[in-house]
Amino acid sequence: MSFMLDKMENKIEFFEAYDLQTLERKIAEQIDNNKALLLSVYSISHNIVFNPLQNRMLYSAVVHFKAL
Secondary structure (H helix, E strand, O other): OOOOOOOOOEEEEEEEEOOHHHHHHHHHHHHHHHHOOOEEEEEEEEEEEEEOOOOEEEEEEEEEEEEO
16 A cells, blocks of 8 residues: 655635634634644635624635645
8 A cells, every 4th residue: 555645735715604703713723723734824815794594794714725
């Protein structure tokens, strides 16, 4: 059996939460996790929409990680 190790060059992750503090915490946790993979934040895009079913705002973000 052989193992093939490839370095991850890019990774895109999506996050969502109903409050901004939770969204920030989720992103910060994943930034720390991706440091172990030698990935750093390349760009962040965010969006806020009103969810009429929950009657509150929904915060979402897309974080693009790239190799150091």
